[in-house]
Amino acid sequence: MAAHIVTSFDEDLGQINQLIHDMGDLAQLMVTDATRALFDNDAALAQRVVSEDAIMDARQRELDERAITIIALRQPMAQDLRIVVGAIRMAAELERIGDLAKNIAKRVNAVSEGATPKSLSHSIDVMAKLVMNQISEAVSAYEARDEKRLETLRLDDQEIDVQYTSIFRELLTYMMEDPRNITACTHLLFCAKNLERIGDHVTNIAENAYYISTGRQLPLNRPKSDETTVQDPA
Amino acid sequence: MAAHIVTSFDEDLGQINQLIHDMGDLAQLMVTDATRALFDNDAALAQRVVSEDAIMDARQRELDERAITIIALRQPMAQDLRIVVGAIRMAAELERIGDLAKNIAKRVNAVSEGATPKSLSHSIDVMAKLVMNQISEAVSAYEARDEKRLETLRLDDQEIDVQYTSIFRELLTYMMEDPRNITACTHLLFCAKNLERIGDHVTNIAENAYYISTGRQLPLNRPKSDETTVQDPA
Numbered sequence: 001m002a003a004h005i006v007t008s009f010d011e012d013l014g015q016i017n018q019l020i021h022d023m024g025d026l027a028q029l030m031v032t033d034a035t036r037a038l039f040d041n042d043a044a045l046a047q048r049v050v051s052e053d054a055i056m057d058a059r060q061r062e063l064d065e066r067a068i069t070i071i072a073l074r075q076p077m078a079q080d081l082r083i084v085v086g087a088i089r090m091a092a093e094l095e096r097i098g099d100l101a102k103n104i105a106k107r108v109n110a111v112s113e114g115a116t117p118k119s120l121s122h123s124i125d126v127m128a129k130l131v132m133n134q135i136s137e138a139v140s141a142y143e144a145r146d147e148k149r150l151e152t153l154r155l156d157d158q159e160i161d162v163q164y165t166s167i168f169r170e171l172l173t174y175m176m177e178d179p180r181n182i183t184a185c186t187h188l189l190f191c192a193k194n195l196e197r198i199g200d201h202v203t204n205i206a207e208n209a210y211y212i213s214t215g216r217q218l219p220l221n222r223p224k225s226d227e228t229t230v231q232d233p234a
Numbered sequence: 235m236a237a238h239i240v241t242s243f244d245e246d247l248g249q250i251n252q253l254i255h256d257m258g259d260l261a262q263l264m265v266t267d268a269t270r271a272l273f274d275n276d277a278a279l280a281q282r283v284v285s286e287d288a289i290m291d292a293r294q295r296e297l298d299e300r301a302i303t304i305i306a307l308r309q310p311m312a313q314d315l316r317i318v319v320g321a322i323r324m325a326a327e328l329e330r331i332g333d334l335a336k337n338i339a340k341r342v343n344a345v346s347e348g349a350t351p352k353s354l355s356h357s358i359d360v361m362a363k364l365v366m367n368q369i370s371e372a373v374s375a376y377e378a379r380d381e382k383r384l385e386t387l388r389l390d391d392q393e394i395d396v397q398y399t400s401i402f403r404e405l406l407t408y409m410m411e412d413p414r415n416i417t418a419c420t421h422l423l424f425c426a427k428n429l430e431r432i433g434d435h436v437t438n439i440a441e442n443a444y445y446i447s448t449g450r451q452l453p454l455n456r457p458k459s460d461e462t463t464v465q466d467p468a
Binding site: 061068071072075077078081082085088089092110172175176179182183186187189190193217228 | 295302305306309311312315316319322323326344406409410413416417420421423424427451462
Protein backbone atom coordinates (compact mmCIF):
# COMPACT_ATOMS: atom_id res chain seq x y z
CA MET A 1 0.00 0.00 0.00
CA ALA A 2 2.79 2.40 0.94
CA ALA A 3 4.57 1.58 -2.33
CA HIS A 4 1.36 2.26 -4.23
CA ILE A 5 1.02 5.71 -2.67
CA VAL A 6 4.66 6.52 -3.41
CA THR A 7 4.31 5.49 -7.03
CA SER A 8 1.18 7.56 -7.49
CA PHE A 9 2.86 10.57 -5.99
CA ASP A 10 5.76 10.12 -8.40
CA GLU A 11 3.28 9.90 -11.24
CA ASP A 12 1.61 13.10 -10.05
CA LEU A 13 4.99 14.82 -9.92
CA GLY A 14 5.82 13.45 -13.35
CA GLN A 15 2.73 15.14 -14.77
CA ILE A 16 3.62 18.41 -13.07
CA ASN A 17 7.16 18.24 -14.43
CA GLN A 18 5.86 17.44 -17.89
CA LEU A 19 3.68 20.56 -17.74
CA ILE A 20 6.68 22.69 -16.71
CA HIS A 21 8.68 21.19 -19.57
CA ASP A 22 5.90 21.94 -22.09
CA MET A 23 5.48 25.46 -20.79
CA GLY A 24 9.24 26.00 -21.14
CA ASP A 25 9.13 24.83 -24.76
CA LEU A 26 6.11 27.01 -25.43
CA ALA A 27 7.83 30.04 -23.86
CA GLN A 28 10.82 29.61 -26.18
CA LEU A 29 8.58 29.18 -29.20
CA MET A 30 6.65 32.32 -28.31
CA VAL A 31 9.83 34.39 -28.01
CA THR A 32 11.09 33.02 -31.34
CA ASP A 33 7.78 33.65 -33.10
CA ALA A 34 7.31 37.11 -31.61
CA THR A 35 10.80 38.23 -32.64
CA ARG A 36 10.40 36.81 -36.14
CA ALA A 37 7.00 38.45 -36.52
CA LEU A 38 8.60 41.75 -35.51
CA PHE A 39 11.35 41.65 -38.10
CA ASP A 40 9.39 40.05 -40.93
CA ASN A 41 6.41 42.28 -40.20
CA ASP A 42 4.33 39.11 -40.16
CA ALA A 43 0.87 39.84 -38.75
CA ALA A 44 -0.25 36.19 -39.03
CA LEU A 45 2.70 34.98 -36.99
CA ALA A 46 2.04 37.71 -34.43
CA GLN A 47 -1.53 36.44 -34.21
CA ARG A 48 -0.22 32.93 -33.58
CA VAL A 49 1.75 34.21 -30.57
CA VAL A 50 -1.50 35.59 -29.16
CA SER A 51 -3.15 32.17 -29.45
CA GLU A 52 -0.06 30.46 -28.01
CA ASP A 53 -0.46 32.70 -25.00
CA ALA A 54 -3.97 31.35 -24.46
CA ILE A 55 -2.50 27.83 -24.40
CA MET A 56 0.15 29.00 -21.92
CA ASP A 57 -2.53 30.43 -19.60
CA ALA A 58 -4.52 27.19 -19.78
CA ARG A 59 -1.39 25.14 -18.97
CA GLN A 60 -0.68 27.31 -15.96
CA ARG A 61 -4.21 26.84 -14.62
CA GLU A 62 -3.96 23.11 -15.18
CA LEU A 63 -0.67 22.96 -13.30
CA ASP A 64 -2.03 25.07 -10.46
CA GLU A 65 -5.04 22.84 -10.04
CA ARG A 66 -3.00 19.66 -10.16
CA ALA A 67 -0.50 21.05 -7.66
CA ILE A 68 -3.20 22.09 -5.22
CA THR A 69 -4.87 18.71 -5.55
CA ILE A 70 -1.55 16.98 -4.83
CA ILE A 71 -1.00 19.10 -1.73
CA ALA A 72 -4.53 18.43 -0.51
CA LEU A 73 -4.65 14.68 -1.18
CA ARG A 74 -1.06 13.58 -0.68
CA GLN A 75 0.13 16.09 1.90
CA PRO A 76 3.74 16.00 0.73
CA MET A 77 6.52 16.94 3.15
CA ALA A 78 9.98 18.49 2.89
CA GLN A 79 11.49 18.31 -0.62
CA ASP A 80 8.31 16.92 -2.18
CA LEU A 81 6.38 19.88 -0.86
CA ARG A 82 9.07 22.25 -2.11
CA ILE A 83 8.81 20.72 -5.57
CA VAL A 84 5.06 21.20 -5.69
CA VAL A 85 5.09 24.76 -4.35
CA GLY A 86 8.11 25.49 -6.55
CA ALA A 87 6.25 24.23 -9.60
CA ILE A 88 3.40 26.69 -8.90
CA ARG A 89 5.91 29.55 -8.82
CA MET A 90 7.77 28.33 -11.86
CA ALA A 91 4.56 28.09 -13.88
CA ALA A 92 3.72 31.67 -12.87
CA GLU A 93 7.11 32.85 -14.17
CA LEU A 94 6.68 30.99 -17.46
CA GLU A 95 3.18 32.40 -17.85
CA ARG A 96 4.61 35.92 -17.49
CA ILE A 97 7.25 35.18 -20.10
CA GLY A 98 4.36 34.25 -22.38
CA ASP A 99 2.63 37.56 -21.60
CA LEU A 100 5.77 39.49 -22.48
CA ALA A 101 6.21 37.62 -25.76
CA LYS A 102 2.58 38.35 -26.58
CA ASN A 103 3.18 42.01 -25.83
CA ILE A 104 6.07 42.01 -28.34
CA ALA A 105 3.80 40.37 -30.92
CA LYS A 106 1.13 43.02 -30.37
CA ARG A 107 3.63 45.73 -31.27
CA VAL A 108 4.33 44.27 -34.72
CA ASN A 109 1.88 46.62 -36.45
CA ALA A 110 3.11 49.74 -34.71
CA VAL A 111 6.76 48.96 -35.43
CA SER A 112 6.20 48.13 -39.10
CA GLU A 113 5.27 51.73 -39.85
CA GLY A 114 8.86 52.89 -39.39
CA ALA A 115 11.87 51.32 -41.08
CA THR A 116 14.01 49.45 -38.56
CA PRO A 117 17.71 49.98 -39.29
CA LYS A 118 19.60 46.73 -39.98
CA SER A 119 22.10 47.15 -37.13
CA LEU A 120 19.23 47.58 -34.70
CA SER A 121 17.38 44.45 -35.82
CA HIS A 122 20.66 42.61 -35.47
CA SER A 123 21.13 43.81 -31.86
CA ILE A 124 17.57 42.88 -30.89
CA ASP A 125 17.96 39.52 -32.60
CA VAL A 126 21.13 38.82 -30.61
CA MET A 127 19.28 39.71 -27.42
CA ALA A 128 16.33 37.46 -28.33
CA LYS A 129 18.69 34.53 -28.95
CA LEU A 130 20.38 35.05 -25.58
CA VAL A 131 16.96 35.06 -23.93
CA MET A 132 15.82 31.88 -25.70
CA ASN A 133 18.97 30.05 -24.64
CA GLN A 134 18.42 31.18 -21.08
CA ILE A 135 14.86 29.84 -21.01
CA SER A 136 15.93 26.47 -22.35
CA GLU A 137 18.93 26.29 -19.99
CA ALA A 138 16.75 27.21 -16.98
CA VAL A 139 14.23 24.44 -17.60
CA SER A 140 16.95 21.91 -18.36
CA ALA A 141 19.07 22.83 -15.29
CA TYR A 142 15.92 22.57 -13.19
CA GLU A 143 15.19 19.11 -14.58
CA ALA A 144 18.77 18.05 -13.90
CA ARG A 145 18.63 19.67 -10.41
CA ASP A 146 22.04 21.14 -11.29
CA GLU A 147 22.81 23.77 -8.67
CA LYS A 148 26.00 25.01 -10.34
CA ARG A 149 24.22 25.67 -13.63
CA LEU A 150 21.41 27.42 -11.78
CA GLU A 151 23.87 29.77 -10.08
CA THR A 152 25.59 30.46 -13.41
CA LEU A 153 22.26 31.28 -15.05
CA ARG A 154 21.73 34.12 -12.65
CA LEU A 155 25.08 35.59 -13.60
CA ASP A 156 24.44 35.15 -17.32
CA ASP A 157 21.45 37.46 -17.04
CA GLN A 158 23.98 40.30 -16.93
CA GLU A 159 24.84 39.67 -20.55
CA ILE A 160 21.22 40.30 -21.50
CA ASP A 161 21.19 43.49 -19.42
CA VAL A 162 24.32 44.79 -21.15
CA GLN A 163 22.75 44.09 -24.53
CA TYR A 164 19.57 45.88 -23.47
CA THR A 165 21.49 48.96 -22.37
CA SER A 166 23.25 49.17 -25.69
CA ILE A 167 19.95 48.82 -27.61
CA PHE A 168 18.41 51.52 -25.42
CA ARG A 169 21.20 53.94 -26.36
CA GLU A 170 20.99 53.02 -30.01
CA LEU A 171 17.23 53.61 -30.08
CA LEU A 172 17.57 57.02 -28.45
CA THR A 173 20.01 58.12 -31.14
CA TYR A 174 17.60 57.04 -33.91
CA MET A 175 14.82 58.99 -32.27
CA MET A 176 16.99 62.07 -31.99
CA GLU A 177 18.14 61.84 -35.60
CA ASP A 178 14.66 61.86 -37.04
CA PRO A 179 11.43 62.51 -35.14
CA ARG A 180 9.56 60.34 -37.64
CA ASN A 181 11.31 57.34 -36.06
CA ILE A 182 9.98 58.11 -32.60
CA THR A 183 6.77 56.05 -32.60
CA ALA A 184 8.33 52.91 -34.05
CA CYS A 185 11.45 53.25 -31.88
CA THR A 186 9.34 53.65 -28.76
CA HIS A 187 7.61 50.37 -29.49
CA LEU A 188 10.95 48.70 -30.23
CA LEU A 189 12.21 50.04 -26.91
CA PHE A 190 9.35 48.27 -25.15
CA CYS A 191 10.12 45.10 -27.10
CA ALA A 192 13.74 45.22 -25.95
CA LYS A 193 12.60 45.97 -22.41
CA ASN A 194 10.28 42.95 -22.58
CA LEU A 195 13.20 40.74 -23.58
CA GLU A 196 15.21 42.14 -20.68
CA ARG A 197 12.32 41.38 -18.33
CA ILE A 198 12.05 37.85 -19.71
CA GLY A 199 15.68 37.51 -18.64
CA ASP A 200 14.67 38.57 -15.13
CA HIS A 201 11.94 35.94 -15.06
CA VAL A 202 14.48 33.32 -16.10
CA THR A 203 16.59 34.45 -13.15
CA ASN A 204 13.56 33.96 -10.90
CA ILE A 205 13.10 30.48 -12.33
CA ALA A 206 16.74 29.68 -11.58
CA GLU A 207 16.43 31.00 -8.02
CA ASN A 208 13.29 29.00 -7.52
CA ALA A 209 14.79 25.81 -8.96
CA TYR A 210 17.77 26.30 -6.66
CA TYR A 211 15.41 26.50 -3.70
CA ILE A 212 13.64 23.33 -4.79
CA SER A 213 16.91 21.39 -5.05
CA THR A 214 18.65 22.68 -1.95
CA GLY A 215 15.97 24.01 0.40
CA ARG A 216 18.07 27.18 0.60
CA GLN A 217 17.43 30.52 -1.07
CA LEU A 218 20.19 32.02 -3.20
CA PRO A 219 21.44 35.20 -1.44
CA LEU A 220 19.12 38.20 -1.88
CA ASN A 221 21.56 40.51 -3.63
CA ARG A 222 21.79 39.56 -7.21
CA PRO A 223 23.68 41.51 -9.85
CA LYS A 224 21.29 44.19 -10.99
CA SER A 225 19.80 44.66 -14.33
CA ASP A 226 18.77 47.58 -16.51
CA GLU A 227 21.68 50.00 -16.30
CA THR A 228 19.70 52.60 -18.23
CA THR A 229 18.15 53.91 -15.03
CA VAL A 230 21.54 54.44 -13.42
CA GLN A 231 24.02 55.51 -16.06
CA ASP A 232 21.95 57.94 -17.98
CA PRO A 233 22.44 57.16 -21.67
CA ALA A 234 23.40 59.88 -24.12
CA MET B 235 -7.30 18.96 21.31
CA ALA B 236 -9.18 19.55 18.06
CA ALA B 237 -10.17 23.02 19.28
CA HIS B 238 -6.54 23.74 20.09
CA ILE B 239 -5.43 22.81 16.60
CA VAL B 240 -8.16 24.93 15.04
CA THR B 241 -7.20 27.93 17.10
CA SER B 242 -3.54 27.61 16.19
CA PHE B 243 -4.36 27.34 12.52
CA ASP B 244 -6.44 30.50 12.81
CA GLU B 245 -3.51 32.19 14.50
CA ASP B 246 -1.22 31.07 11.68
CA LEU B 247 -3.66 32.42 9.12
CA GLY B 248 -3.94 35.64 11.11
CA GLN B 249 -0.19 36.15 10.81
CA ILE B 250 -0.30 35.46 7.09
CA ASN B 251 -3.13 37.93 6.62
CA GLN B 252 -1.28 40.52 8.69
CA LEU B 253 1.72 40.13 6.39
CA ILE B 254 -0.48 40.61 3.31
CA HIS B 255 -2.01 43.69 4.92
CA ASP B 256 1.44 45.16 5.73
CA MET B 257 2.71 44.40 2.24
CA GLY B 258 -0.33 46.16 0.79
CA ASP B 259 0.35 49.25 2.91
CA LEU B 260 4.00 49.16 1.92
CA ALA B 261 3.11 48.85 -1.78
CA GLN B 262 0.94 51.96 -1.57
CA LEU B 263 3.62 53.87 0.30
CA MET B 264 6.22 52.90 -2.29
CA VAL B 265 4.05 54.10 -5.18
CA THR B 266 3.35 57.38 -3.35
CA ASP B 267 7.02 57.93 -2.52
CA ALA B 268 8.26 56.99 -5.99
CA THR B 269 5.84 59.36 -7.71
CA ARG B 270 6.66 62.19 -5.31
CA ALA B 271 10.39 61.61 -5.76
CA LEU B 272 9.87 61.80 -9.51
CA PHE B 273 8.10 65.15 -9.49
CA ASP B 274 10.08 66.78 -6.66
CA ASN B 275 13.32 65.42 -8.09
CA ASP B 276 14.02 64.12 -4.60
CA ALA B 277 16.96 61.70 -4.69
CA ALA B 278 16.74 60.96 -0.95
CA LEU B 279 13.10 59.94 -1.23
CA ALA B 280 13.97 57.81 -4.26
CA GLN B 281 16.61 56.12 -2.16
CA ARG B 282 14.00 55.41 0.52
CA VAL B 283 11.89 53.56 -2.03
CA VAL B 284 14.88 51.34 -2.78
CA SER B 285 15.21 50.44 0.91
CA GLU B 286 11.44 49.93 1.20
CA ASP B 287 11.76 47.38 -1.58
CA ALA B 288 14.27 45.42 0.50
CA ILE B 289 11.67 45.29 3.29
CA MET B 290 9.06 44.14 0.79
CA ASP B 291 11.30 41.31 -0.41
CA ALA B 292 11.97 40.21 3.17
CA ARG B 293 8.22 40.23 3.96
CA GLN B 294 7.54 38.08 0.93
CA ARG B 295 10.14 35.52 1.95
CA GLU B 296 8.75 35.49 5.48
CA LEU B 297 5.24 34.91 4.18
CA ASP B 298 6.41 32.16 1.83
CA GLU B 299 8.19 30.35 4.61
CA ARG B 300 5.25 30.63 6.98
CA ALA B 301 2.83 29.45 4.31
CA ILE B 302 4.92 26.43 3.43
CA THR B 303 5.29 25.56 7.12
CA ILE B 304 1.52 25.78 7.56
CA ILE B 305 0.93 23.48 4.60
CA ALA B 306 3.51 21.00 5.85
CA LEU B 307 2.45 20.95 9.51
CA ARG B 308 -1.29 21.56 9.38
CA GLN B 309 -2.16 20.04 6.03
CA PRO B 310 -5.09 22.38 5.45
CA MET B 311 -7.91 21.31 3.13
CA ALA B 312 -10.37 23.06 0.79
CA GLN B 313 -10.80 26.76 1.51
CA ASP B 314 -8.03 26.85 4.12
CA LEU B 315 -5.62 25.45 1.57
CA ARG B 316 -6.82 27.95 -1.02
CA ILE B 317 -6.18 30.78 1.43
CA VAL B 318 -2.63 29.64 2.07
CA VAL B 319 -1.75 29.03 -1.59
CA GLY B 320 -3.58 32.25 -2.51
CA ALA B 321 -1.52 34.18 0.04
CA ILE B 322 1.70 32.95 -1.60
CA ARG B 323 0.48 34.25 -4.96
CA MET B 324 -0.79 37.51 -3.52
CA ALA B 325 2.56 38.17 -1.85
CA ALA B 326 4.30 37.55 -5.18
CA GLU B 327 2.06 40.16 -6.85
CA LEU B 328 2.69 42.71 -4.10
CA GLU B 329 6.42 42.08 -4.31
CA ARG B 330 6.31 42.83 -8.04
CA ILE B 331 4.41 46.05 -7.38
CA GLY B 332 7.30 46.96 -5.08
CA ASP B 333 9.80 46.20 -7.86
CA LEU B 334 7.94 48.44 -10.28
CA ALA B 335 7.78 51.29 -7.76
CA LYS B 336 11.52 50.88 -7.18
CA ASN B 337 12.09 51.03 -10.92
CA ILE B 338 10.21 54.37 -11.03
CA ALA B 339 12.36 55.65 -8.18
CA LYS B 340 15.54 54.64 -9.98
CA ARG B 341 14.54 56.81 -12.95
CA VAL B 342 14.35 60.00 -10.86
CA ASN B 343 17.86 61.10 -11.84
CA ALA B 344 17.41 60.46 -15.53
CA VAL B 345 14.07 62.30 -15.65
CA SER B 346 15.29 65.33 -13.69
CA GLU B 347 17.60 66.31 -16.54
CA GLY B 348 14.70 67.33 -18.74
CA ALA B 349 11.93 69.71 -17.69
CA THR B 350 8.65 67.82 -17.25
CA PRO B 351 5.76 69.89 -18.60
CA LYS B 352 3.10 70.65 -15.96
CA SER B 353 0.23 68.99 -17.83
CA LEU B 354 2.26 65.81 -18.10
CA SER B 355 3.11 65.67 -14.38
CA HIS B 356 -0.57 66.19 -13.73
CA SER B 357 -1.58 63.26 -15.96
CA ILE B 358 0.97 60.94 -14.38
CA ASP B 359 -0.09 62.08 -10.93
CA VAL B 360 -3.73 61.26 -11.72
CA MET B 361 -2.64 57.82 -12.90
CA ALA B 362 -0.57 57.22 -9.76
CA LYS B 363 -3.55 58.14 -7.55
CA LEU B 364 -5.81 55.72 -9.45
CA VAL B 365 -3.22 53.01 -8.95
CA MET B 366 -2.84 53.69 -5.22
CA ASN B 367 -6.62 53.51 -4.73
CA GLN B 368 -6.69 50.23 -6.60
CA ILE B 369 -4.01 48.69 -4.37
CA SER B 370 -5.81 49.71 -1.20
CA GLU B 371 -9.19 48.59 -2.55
CA ALA B 372 -7.76 45.21 -3.61
CA VAL B 373 -6.33 44.41 -0.19
CA SER B 374 -9.45 45.65 1.58
CA ALA B 375 -11.86 43.74 -0.70
CA TYR B 376 -9.72 40.64 -0.16
CA GLU B 377 -9.92 41.07 3.60
CA ALA B 378 -13.69 41.53 3.38
CA ARG B 379 -13.96 38.57 0.95
CA ASP B 380 -16.22 40.84 -1.09
CA GLU B 381 -16.71 39.13 -4.44
CA LYS B 382 -18.65 42.01 -6.00
CA ARG B 383 -15.91 44.52 -5.20
CA LEU B 384 -13.29 42.13 -6.55
CA GLU B 385 -15.12 41.84 -9.86
CA THR B 386 -15.47 45.62 -10.05
CA LEU B 387 -11.75 46.08 -9.43
CA ARG B 388 -10.93 44.17 -12.55
CA LEU B 389 -13.15 46.49 -14.57
CA ASP B 390 -11.67 49.60 -12.95
CA ASP B 391 -8.29 48.68 -14.32
CA GLN B 392 -9.55 49.96 -17.66
CA GLU B 393 -9.53 53.49 -16.32
CA ILE B 394 -5.80 53.18 -15.62
CA ASP B 395 -5.22 51.80 -19.12
CA VAL B 396 -7.06 54.74 -20.71
CA GLN B 397 -4.95 57.15 -18.69
CA TYR B 398 -1.79 55.35 -19.76
CA THR B 399 -2.70 55.53 -23.43
CA SER B 400 -3.27 59.26 -23.17
CA ILE B 401 0.09 59.79 -21.41
CA PHE B 402 1.80 57.67 -24.06
CA ARG B 403 0.46 59.92 -26.82
CA GLU B 404 1.33 63.06 -24.89
CA LEU B 405 4.91 61.88 -24.36
CA LEU B 406 5.38 61.07 -28.05
CA THR B 407 4.35 64.62 -29.00
CA TYR B 408 6.88 66.12 -26.55
CA MET B 409 9.60 63.94 -28.01
CA MET B 410 8.70 64.97 -31.54
CA GLU B 411 8.60 68.66 -30.66
CA ASP B 412 12.10 68.75 -29.29
CA PRO B 413 14.68 65.95 -29.51
CA ARG B 414 16.26 67.22 -26.29
CA ASN B 415 13.18 65.88 -24.47
CA ILE B 416 13.68 62.35 -25.76
CA THR B 417 15.80 60.86 -22.97
CA ALA B 418 13.69 62.22 -20.11
CA CYS B 419 10.43 61.41 -21.90
CA THR B 420 11.57 57.85 -22.55
CA HIS B 421 12.15 57.36 -18.84
CA LEU B 422 8.79 58.95 -18.05
CA LEU B 423 7.22 56.58 -20.54
CA PHE B 424 8.64 53.64 -18.60
CA CYS B 425 7.36 55.18 -15.36
CA ALA B 426 3.85 55.44 -16.81
CA LYS B 427 4.14 51.90 -18.17
CA ASN B 428 5.18 50.72 -14.70
CA LEU B 429 2.06 52.30 -13.21
CA GLU B 430 -0.02 50.59 -15.87
CA ARG B 431 1.62 47.28 -15.01
CA ILE B 432 0.98 47.85 -11.31
CA GLY B 433 -2.68 48.10 -12.31
CA ASP B 434 -2.37 44.69 -13.98
CA HIS B 435 -0.89 43.22 -10.82
CA VAL B 436 -3.81 44.64 -8.83
CA THR B 437 -6.10 42.85 -11.30
CA ASN B 438 -4.20 39.63 -10.61
CA ILE B 439 -4.64 40.20 -6.87
CA ALA B 440 -8.39 40.66 -7.37
CA GLU B 441 -8.63 37.49 -9.48
CA ASN B 442 -6.68 35.58 -6.90
CA ALA B 443 -8.75 36.90 -4.00
CA TYR B 444 -11.88 35.92 -5.92
CA TYR B 445 -10.53 32.40 -6.27
CA ILE B 446 -9.77 32.25 -2.56
CA SER B 447 -13.30 33.30 -1.61
CA THR B 448 -15.25 31.29 -4.13
CA GLY B 449 -13.03 28.42 -5.27
CA ARG B 450 -13.85 29.52 -8.83
CA GLN B 451 -11.62 31.39 -11.26
CA LEU B 452 -12.96 34.57 -12.83
CA PRO B 453 -13.42 33.95 -16.58
CA LEU B 454 -10.16 34.05 -18.57
CA ASN B 455 -11.04 36.91 -20.88
CA ARG B 456 -10.57 40.13 -19.08
CA PRO B 457 -10.82 43.55 -20.67
CA LYS B 458 -7.40 44.17 -22.14
CA SER B 459 -4.97 46.80 -21.22
CA ASP B 460 -2.42 48.95 -23.00
CA GLU B 461 -4.19 50.21 -26.07
CA THR B 462 -0.95 51.73 -27.39
CA THR B 463 0.01 48.45 -29.03
CA VAL B 464 -3.25 48.26 -30.94
CA GLN B 465 -4.38 51.74 -31.90
CA ASP B 466 -1.13 53.20 -32.99
CA PRO B 467 -0.88 56.65 -31.42
CA ALA B 468 -0.06 59.69 -33.52
